[in-house]
Amino acid sequence: MAGMMLDVEDLRIRFGTLEAVRGASFAIAEGESFGLVGESGSGKSTILRALAGLNRDWDGTVRLAGEPLGRLRDRAFFRRVQMVFQDPYGSLHPRQTIDRILAEPLIVHGFGDIDARICRALEEVSLPAAMRFRYPHQLSGGQRQRVAIARALISEPEVLLLDEPTSALDVSVQAEVLNLLTDLRRARGLTYLMVGHNLAVVTHLCERIAVMSHGEIVETVTAEDLRQGRVQHPHTVELRALSLDLAEAQGQGGESDLSQARTGTAP
Amino acid sequence: MSVVARNLCVTFDTPHGPVEAVRGISFQIGREKVGIVGESGSGKSLTARSILRLLPGQARMTADELSFDGIDVAQASERAMRRIRGKRAGLILQDPKHSLNPVMSAGRQIAESWRVHRGGSRREAMEAAVDLLAQVQIRNPAQVAERYPHELSGGMGQRVMIAMMLAPDPEFLIADEPTSALDATVQAEIMRLIEELASERGMGLMLISHDLPLVSHFCDRVLVMYAGQIVEELKAGELGRARHGYTQGLLSCLPSLSHPRERLNVMQREAEWLA
Amino acid sequence: MTDVSRAAHASVSRRQWLLDPSPGSRRQAAWGNAYRRWLQFRANTLAMIGLVTVVLLIAAAIFAPLLATHDPSAIALENRLAPPSAAHWLGTDDLGRDLYSRILYGAQVTLGMVVAVVVLVAPVGLVIGVVAGYVGGWLDTLLMRVTDVFMAFPKLVLALAFVAALQPGVTSAVIAIALTAWPPLARLARAETLTIRESDFINAVRVTGASKGRIIMRHVMPLCVPSIIVRIALDISGIILTAAGLGFLGMGAQPPMPEWGTMIATTSGFILSQWWVPTIPGVAILLASLAFNLLGDGLRDVLDPRQE
Numbered sequence: 001m002a003g004m005m006l007d008v009e010d011l012r013i014r015f016g017t018l019e020a021v022r023g024a025s026f027a028i029a030e031g032e033s034f035g036l037v038g039e040s041g042s043g044k045s046t047i048l049r050a051l052a053g054l055n056r057d058w059d060g061t062v063r064l065a066g067e068p069l070g071r072l073r074d075r076a077f078f079r080r081v082q083m084v085f086q087d088p089y090g091s092l093h094p095r096q097t098i099d100r101i102l103a104e105p106l107i108v109h110g111f112g113d114i115d116a117r118i119c120r121a122l123e124e125v126s127l128p129a130a131m132r133f134r135y136p137h138q139l140s141g142g143q144r145q146r147v148a149i150a151r152a153l154i155s156e157p158e159v160l161l162l163d164e165p166t167s168a169l170d171v172s173v174q175a176e177v178l179n180l181l182t183d184l185r186r187a188r189g190l191t192y193l194m195v196g197h198n199l200a201v202v203t204h205l206c207e208r209i210a211v212m213s214h215g216e217i218v219e220t221v222t223a224e225d226l227r228q229g230r231v232q233h234p235h236t237v238e239l240r241a242l243s244l245d246l247a248e249a250q251g252q253g254g255e256s257d258l259s260q261a262r263t264g265t266a267p
Numbered sequence: 268m269s270v271v272a273r274n275l276c277v278t279f280d281t282p283h284g285p286v287e288a289v290r291g292i293s294f295q296i297g298r299e300k301v302g303i304v305g306e307s308g309s310g311k312s313l314t315a316r317s318i319l320r321l322l323p324g325q326a327r328m329t330a331d332e333l334s335f336d337g338i339d340v341a342q343a344s345e346r347a348m349r350r351i352r353g354k355r356a357g358l359i360l361q362d363p364k365h366s367l368n369p370v371m372s373a374g375r376q377i378a379e380s381w382r383v384h385r386g387g388s389r390r391e392a393m394e395a396a397v398d399l400l401a402q403v404q405i406r407n408p409a410q411v412a413e414r415y416p417h418e419l420s421g422g423m424g425q426r427v428m429i430a431m432m433l434a435p436d437p438e439f440l441i442a443d444e445p446t447s448a449l450d451a452t453v454q455a456e457i458m459r460l461i462e463e464l465a466s467e468r469g470m471g472l473m474l475i476s477h478d479l480p481l482v483s484h485f486c487d488r489v490l491v492m493y494a495g496q497i498v499e500e501l502k503a504g505e506l507g508r509a510r511h512g513y514t515q516g517l518l519s520c521l522p523s524l525s526h527p528r529e530r531l532n533v534m535q536r537e538a539e540w541l542a
Numbered sequence: 543m544t545d546v547s548r549a550a551h552a553s554v555s556r557r558q559w560l561l562d563p564s565p566g567s568r569r570q571a572a573w574g575n576a577y578r579r580w581l582q583f584r585a586n587t588l589a590m591i592g593l594v595t596v597v598l599l600i601a602a603a604i605f606a607p608l609l610a611t612h613d614p615s616a617i618a619l620e621n622r623l624a625p626p627s628a629a630h631w632l633g634t635d636d637l638g639r640d641l642y643s644r645i646l647y648g649a650q651v652t653l654g655m656v657v658a659v660v661v662l663v664a665p666v667g668l669v670i671g672v673v674a675g676y677v678g679g680w681l682d683t684l685l686m687r688v689t690d691v692f693m694a695f696p697k698l699v700l701a702l703a704f705v706a707a708l709q710p711g712v713t714s715a716v717i718a719i720a721l722t723a724w725p726p727l728a729r730l731a732r733a734e735t736l737t738i739r740e741s742d743f744i745n746a747v748r749v750t751g752a753s754k755g756r757i758i759m760r761h762v763m764p765l766c767v768p769s770i771i772v773r774i775a776l777d778i779s780g781i782i783l784t785a786a787g788l789g790f791l792g793m794g795a796q797p798p799m800p801e802w803g804t805m806i807a808t809t810s811g812f813i814l815s816q817w818w819v820p821t822i823p824g825v826a827i828l829l830a831s832l833a834f835n836l837l838g839d840g841l842r843d844v845l846d847p848r849q850e
Contacts, residue, residue, distance in 0.1 A: 039450035039451070039452065039453070040421065040450055041420075052749055053748070053749070054745055054748060054749070073751075074751075075751040077751070078749060078750060078751030079751070082749060082750075083746075083749045085742045085745065085746060086742075087742060090741060090742040090743060091742040091743050091745070091746045092743055092746075093743045093746075093747070093761060094743070094765075095764060095765060097568070097571050099568060100568075104747060104750055104752065105750040105751070108750050108751050108752045108756070109750075109751065128564075130564035131564065133564070133565040133566065133568060133570065134563070134564060134565070134571070135571075135575070138563065141307070151746070151750075152749075155750070155751075170307055170477060171306070171477065171478075171479075171517060171520055171521055172306065172516060172517065172520050172533070172534040174520070175521075175522075175531040175532065175533050175534070176533050178522065178531055179530050179531055182529070182530060197450055197451055198451065199451070199524060200521070200522045200523055200524045201522050203522070203524055203527075204522035204527070204528075204531070223527070226524070227524060227527060239451065239452070240524065242451050242452060242455055243451070243524045244524055244525055245484075246480040246481060246484075247480070247521075247523040247524055247525050247526070
């Protein structure tokens with residue numbers, strides 16, 4: 001497809017004999033925000049890691065702005081595509097200061113003007129300059145995730161891969177980080193590929209959503225379709241119902257049918 | 268049976284002086300389902316652990332009263348506490364992967380827990396274990412009993428954990444973020460299971476979570492904690508009538524499928540909440 | 543008075559500068575981190591005893607020519623096997639040489655061997671372990687099999703065989719000890735690397751586009767260094783004992799060099815009649831190895847990343 005920032009066709013990823021992703025296809029336009037929703041083991045994070053070059057055992061075609069990608073990623077790829085990890089407690093080097101962590105991509109890509117860029121990056125994610133020389137363990141979870149976002153954006157990429165960026169955070173912090181991601185996308189015209197298990201969170205940030213189950217994309221819908229209930233696959237219907245039930249509890253406080261949700265078990 | 272706390276405080280001694288993590292909270296829980304909701308660092312888990320006196324070593328606990336069915340938890344001997352822990356009060360933790368013994372089959376772990384509290388032969392215990400697995404709605408309990416923790420999915424592991432806690436037939440169940448590590452659909456199933464079991468057996472249930480809407484579904488009332496204090500108590504169906512700014516903030520900062528917003532509300536923390 | 547208060551003020555503000563929770567520069571952050579470690583280490587009495595003893599040992603070795611009361615190799619047969627006295631603080635040995643002076647010079651020999659072994663062993667063990675662990679595959683298999691071969695021999699036996707094949711002496715002893723000391727370090731570094739390699743913060747560095755060499759050198763290796771330092775500090779007591787053991791067996795330092803093990807060997811016949819003569823170097827060996835052991839334990843508490 002032309003004009004697509006990221007185009008994935010028939011992506012298959014295998015772990016030994018287990019086929020974790022069984023032929024996933026989707027395309028993301030430039031400046032679009034696309035979500036992959038599914039439960040653990042559905043293969044959503046596996047796709048993200050393969051796209052980021054962290055897993056090389058895949059088959060299929062992946063094109064970045066029309067150019068096919070090989071198994072090995074070069075440095076130029078990482079200038080254009082960056083990733084934010086799920087766990088802000090695990091994704092920052094424990095023995096490096098924030099300064100050092102943010103400097104790393106700048107050094108790798110040969111940027112000049114490192115001091116000024118670090119200060120600007122901190123400001124952009126609303127972290128006080130006083131945080132600059134602290135260590136990750138001196139920061140809260142939300143502050144760490146802001147650092148991780150700053151690190152991803154400091155080399156000025158066009159595409160951001162977001163691996164459940166808020167699922168390890170408190171809900172009030174989640175709101176702040178989601179707002180930050182919304183603002184940054186608008187300010188920089190970024191393309192997002194976001195993975196998550198919370199339908200409401202992913203739909204908040206993404207215009208189109210692919211629902212995954214057992215290594216396959218079972219349905220791709222727009223956020224508007226999802227809100228209006230124009231969905232077909234039973235898995236999508238179930239996820240949507242759960243999400244709506246919880247939403248109802250917040251506001252109306254009425255009896256909802258989650259208490260009658262199926263209580264059957266996995267085999 | 269009731270758990271009573273009056274002016275419960277938990278303090279940590281740090282190199283920079285004492286830090287109060289729980290600051291004088293009071294509550295009473297009978298044979299009912301009560302949710303304790305708050306963000307990380309609000310002191311909700313410490314509150315639950317105080318009841319079983321399972322606090323980390325550096326923590327100091329004080330209370331005007333802290334009792335479990337009339338037994339003074341602060342003064343009770345270690346032996347008396349062991350009779351409460353596991354036997355009269357069960358504790359379900361967030362991640363079954365960390366709380367189950369990796370080298371023992373699921374069935375044997377439940378059987379061990381059953382035998383410790385009730386005695387009986389190995390065979391009887393194993394039968395009881397399979398029966399308990401059936402009670403937590405596992406379809407093929409005999410097969411699951413043979414499996415080791417790494418062979419269980421997250422939801423299945425949590426069911427095994429619940430079965431283990433039910434073995435001694437406790438009167439009170441504390442569930443500390445029992446579903447935070449699980450997927451949305453499994454989350455609802457496990458919550459529903461815990462709620463049903465509590466109702467059927469007439470157990471008291473204390474449900475600790477950061478997820479206010481989820482908890483309110485399954486509890487009779489909800490205590491909202493902020494910075495070591497209970498800031499609001501709500502009946503489950505009345506979340507919409509929350510008065511405290513923090514509770515309102517918690518609810519309004521959630522993204523919603525039915526009411527999309529360009530930007531989410533961000534909680535403005537008032538200094539007076541800390542008073 | 544004003545001087546005193548000014549000095550006190552300066553030390554208070556330096557402390558504040560070090561403990562500032564939001565440091566203003568890279569340098570301040572690094573110093574602050576080091577100072578916090580030091581405060582933690584200082585609270586450990588046993589470790590401090592170890593550190594002080596080690597520092598005293600090093601000072602004794604460096605300043606031996608100044609501290610010694612006699613020439614360590616000056617023979618005085620008329621005054622052999624003398625008990626401790628004002629003239630000879632620790633007595634004399636079978637050739638009438640001053641024991642106190644020989645112990646001081648012996649510290650030079652022993653610590654010299656320790657330094658030589660550590661300088662040889664630490665980089666080799668670290669690099670082999672980290673590279674094997676990070677790169678994996680056939681390189682890992684190859685490096686680890688080589689390591690296994692060296693680990694398969696008992697330490698002292700391998701060292702003895704090696705020294706016997708060369709010629710006995712300090713250099714051979716150092717090489718022999720080094721040969722037996724690097725494999726555990728490589729194993730340790732590899733094990734650390736395996737856990738670090740899969741962590742998200744290393745994945746995050748990979749995603750920045752950093753090269754393999756850069757990831758190993760700048761991100762993985764610094765995390766392995768603390769545990770290697772701890773392991774070496776604990777191993778040094780073993781190195782001291784092996785060096786003394788080789789000396790005792792005549793395979794290490796040769797007489798008349800004042801090496802502690804050799805000193806025991808040449809005077810062991812007097813253990814019943816003049817017990818202090820072989821005992822004093824023995825006590826020196828004991829104190830030195832114990833001091834390094836205590837120091838290593840203390841360092842582990844401060845440096846081990848798992849304790850955070």
